[in-house]
Amino acid sequence: MATGVAPAPLPHVKVRGGGIGFTKSVDFAKVLSVPGALRTASSRGRALVVWSSSTESDTMELEPASEGSPLLVPRQKYCESIHQTRRRKTRTVMVGNVALGSDHPMRIQTMTTSDTKDVAKTVEEVMRIADKGADFVRITVQGKKEADACFEIKNTLVQKNYNIPLVADIHFAPTVALRVAECFDKIRVNPGNFADRRAQFEKLEYTEDDYEKELEHIEKVFSPLVEKCKKYGRAMRIGTNHGSLSDRIMSYYGDSPRGMVIISFLTIYLTII
Template sequence: MRYPVNYRRRTSCTVKVGKIGIGGGNPIRIQSMANTDTNDVDASVQQAMRIIKAGGELVRFTTQGTIQVESLRHIKSELLRRGIETPLVADVHFQARVADIAAQYIDKVRINPGNYIDPARQFKTIEYTDSQYAEELGRLREKFVALLNICKAHNTALRLGVNHGSLSDRIMSRYGDTPEGMVESVMEFLRICVEQQFTNVVISVKASNTVVMITTMRLLVESMEAEGMAFPLHLGVTEAGDDMEGRIKSAVGIGALLADGIGDTIRVSLAEDPVNEIPVARELVSHIMSYASAPELPERDDIVPVATGAPAVVLPDDAGELKQEYVILISTHGNPVGEIRSLVSDLRAAGDMRPAVALRYYETADVESFQVQAAADMGSLLIDGFIDGLQLVAPKIAPDVVSATAYAILQATRRRFTKTEYIACPGCGRTMFDLQSTLRKIKQATSHYTGLKIGVMG
């Protein structure tokens, strides 16, 4: 793949959702998902209003059945009565018929290719002949074309939202648990969209593992370009958790893609009040957009990361334990990702194979802003192997917070694990227990386990 040094936003078509546009020349849109019971119309309206007041531009609601569709209609009507025209999104799983109904009334419908027509995942390996596989695709096509026709008739937008954890047994059997499988899961649907001349569709491929999420989205962009597609992209790290870890994990995954111009709308998924997601998303978009105004760096085609095999380090914390010499690269440019890529490439071209540490200064006194900015700046550099360490300088932030942030970035990029990893979904109307308090209790009891992964799911 190509590693750019200057910010250039990917060109995409425009998708109309209610009165706003996603993609094209529109701003990167910020959205969230309610965690209320959709059938509790009053509570859902109140939470939607809080999300919108915080800066959310779309609000998604779980829509398990036709009863929830009717409730969502009432939520939309009440918001309109109050003069609020923010688009609403119906989140549909397993029930293709529910998507058909929701598309008649709601601004946008999200379906999951992994469970739209395929049965619920049973983790079975199924051997398909080519003709049997084609027959399954024909069944998918018949149902999906019906939904597209409804969307056309009602000017409804669609999101094809693939999740790493819910690939169908059919896809898993043929492609395995791979980025290629995730991409093909959505490309099957996109080819039908193109055939039916339906372009009002947004795509997402999400994972809780940032490396998988970034790799898959990059592969999706390449696959779409190869087939002449330019649909807008929705970014998010699913099941990112809460607190510092959730913010850093989201900023690493989303920020790495935004920095390369990939992404037209984002959702930061936190296992907290969904209103808390909005300022994190706004900070992330604002920070990456500052790359666009940075002075241009010389364009070059020789930028390729070279793995050094060196352990990932945090300086100055790990200085006394280094077994080899690291070179420190000080980043002062407005686009640190492009600058460090270029500096590392200069080293490699000169035959210098020492592992590199990126040093970056942050002047903000706000902890959340610092953590989001640092994670976005360093994420892709660590994941792609341009650097093997980082040194964060933030005079207005407590030293222990700076240190904890650096190690959390290494963990979020899968380079070094120093504590328990929590894979926790944000919760939604399908969640039948208090996920947020449960996560806090589990963290209190297990946070001392290094390298352990614990899933807390709704």
């Protein structure tokens, strides 16, 4: 159960049971949370609250992810100090046998350039990268043949005593992601083209029902990958770029950074429900 506290200057914030809604843009909302987290439906006109259970305090201030956004995220400084390096506190995420985040060292990742189907060449490239001191290697996995090759790549590296974590770079292929999650240590997906197509500029007007149906489609396609990664203990990365702007996102937020933020948070939301 979560209780929202709407300050007097913010009369447009509404609190209902386990969710927070508002009738128009707000500056911030202070929320009191207890174990169980704040999770509200991702619908226009209602606030989607992204909350980390690792927060030290039960009380936090939330603000829209961007101007007019229905997504509320913890308010925090962009930079703690301009005079010295201070890392933002994060949780530890295990990628294979390497710890990432929190107080662990900054990690180095690079990407192979070889054809993933060429197992011998890809293995040789990964070994050279590991010998140079990288912590992770990302490999593009475009289709089923590449996904099948990933098993041989991983097994060959292990036989040669190379246990560097491997990251699968996935676009447009949910079934491929499900396959490679069985052997690689992390799955990187682009939230705009994993379930959606990249923007074709074919439909620039969506009704509320159209929008909700597409969100349901994203959940249906993306949730099996989340469950599989949980089963195998795989890390996931939501990697956003301009290719994340589907027609649905473009119709609501235009060709903008805001659209990339929105689709990222909606995708992250699906990993915690």
